[in-house]
Amino acid sequence: MRPERQLQNWRSEAGSRLWLSGLIAAMQHAERPEIRRQPVAPEVVVELRAQLALTASYRASQISTLRH
Numbered sequence: 001m002r003p004e005r006q007l008q009n010w011r012s013e014a015g016s017r018l019w020l021s022g023l024i025a026a027m028q029h030a031e032r033p034e035i036r037r038q039p040v041a042p043e044v045v046v047e048l049r050a051q052l053a054l055t056a057s058y059r060a061s062q063i064s065t066l067r068h
Contacts, residue, residue, distance in 0.1 A: 029035060
């Protein structure tokens with residue numbers, strides 16, 4: 001999903017709740033010992049880093065847009 005679309009979804013109350021519910025479920029799943037012991041595939045790490053970089057750069061662009 002494009003960052004612009006994610007931002008629109010998160011602005012609504014239902015979108016925020018859905019996103020937060022998904023985050024909580026993922027964290028609860030990841031904290032299980034049998035899951036934590038499993039190795040993480042390198043391509044998953046690459047995708048995660050790309051997503052985090054995209055989010056950070058997108059936020060930075062939004063902040064700079066608001067300042068001008």
